[in-house]
Amino acid sequence: MRLTKALLLTLLLIIIFLLVQIGVFGLLELFDQPISLQNPHQKWISKILGFVISYFFLFKVFWKVEILNKLDSKLNNYKISILIYLIILSIGLELIYQPLFDVNKLIEFYKNGYLNPEKENYSINQIDLLYQIVTVILITPLLEELFFRKFLISKLLKKNKEITSILISSFCFAIIHIETPLNLIPSFIFGVLSGLIFIKTRKILYSIFFHILMNSYYLIFLINASNYNDWIYNLNFDYIYWSLIIFGSILTFVGMKKITTANNGSSQITGIDEKV
Template sequence: MKITKAILLTLLVTVIYYIPQGILVLLVKYTNWDINLFNAMFDIVWSLSAVMAYLLVFYLFWKPKPHYSNVLDIDGLDYNLIPYLILIAIGLGFVGQPLWDYNRLIEYFQNANFQPYNRTYGELNFEPLYFMLGTLIIAPIFEELFFRKFLFSKLQEKYQLNLAIIISSICFSAIHFETPGNLLPSFIFGIISCLIYFKTKKISYSILLHFISNLCVSLINTRFGEPFFNWLDGLKYDLVYWAIFIFGILLIILGVKKITTANNTYSK
């Protein structure tokens, strides 16, 4: 697969994904549709449009067709490696925090009237379909299948490993354009996920890492966000703050090394 095709397929997935959501938004804008009904429908449309986008691209462009019975590579999964996936997810969170805080870092060092986080936090709520189905199931499975098992693998057939990893990770990062602060963290995640998939030849580890990472973010933002971010504010971006960043790098290195060297007999 050429780089241009990888980019165009990513764009195609994005367009297909947003068309139903755009139609729903237009219906609300030009009708008297109740906003509460819109919020409920949007969660459902978000999930269905994501599945539709990926499945359509898989059907049209994934050739030869994978064996769908074992496409997730669950057979032979070493569950003893899950703690290392958790370490990587935590490490990615620590490493990504300064990237999320980029604007706040500038504000802190340039503005004496630095404002602490001001967010509304609540109890973890498993009711929204977006959280349960979209963030924890659809995104980990379909994004890993598309960007790693399909896109990355096809890019490898034409380009060197490093370039295939970078292009796949850029495409993965690009679909998170709605949240600019997540572009670099997503790019880093893509690189780690590609490395794990390349070394293990099992997409199930990448899917599990994606699931754990999304779960950690959701837990922090919905359940533990206020004390966590207040604690970060108290650090004032001092040596402890950056020590956490370095600690995150070490956790990622440890986790990736353990997973990629645990067993050299993986098979697709």
């Protein structure tokens, strides 16, 4: 019963978040007629505003704290070694993700014995790239980690076990990243790892840094998508391809092991008012 209530409350928060976003988009679209947000600056600003306003609405209603004052200013409490292991973890996780996004191509290859990927033309203009950097690397990691890890996991921990809190938070995190079904599992895995990092270190800035790293890789691959896809699919899923996946698994295990054992002697999170 307790788990059901926690899940229902969390899903309610996600629904409210999406409704607020839709409402902001609708208002901006209404006031922009008849241009209909064709201008790239207006389009991106509307997206960013919808995203930011939605999160701050949730923070204001459900999390009655001054968010900016909760970010830890004592940077000397942070360990360089954990930052290094976060880099190792993020590289490993990015390698593990590859088969999850290649699942259709893997089926095609092992069914037909060959792979014939279509030649795709990837391009991104400078305006889109600039807004992508601002959104994906600066705004998204901060707000998503504050909500799904700092607020939501801490809230769930009051009445649920750690694993339950992490799984619920990760499920909801994956739901809002379901642009395509292939994105669901990687988002869920990321949510679990980021949740573990937050619980074991009790410092949200580690999770934010981890999120920034993963989003940075996304932009790098987006910019170099054609060259990267040509290289990865020319491997034809041979031993090099799977060796990279195994190597990524090792990096992920080592990085996560080091990070989650860094504060074994420290106290557990007790609630949303715990210092970052």
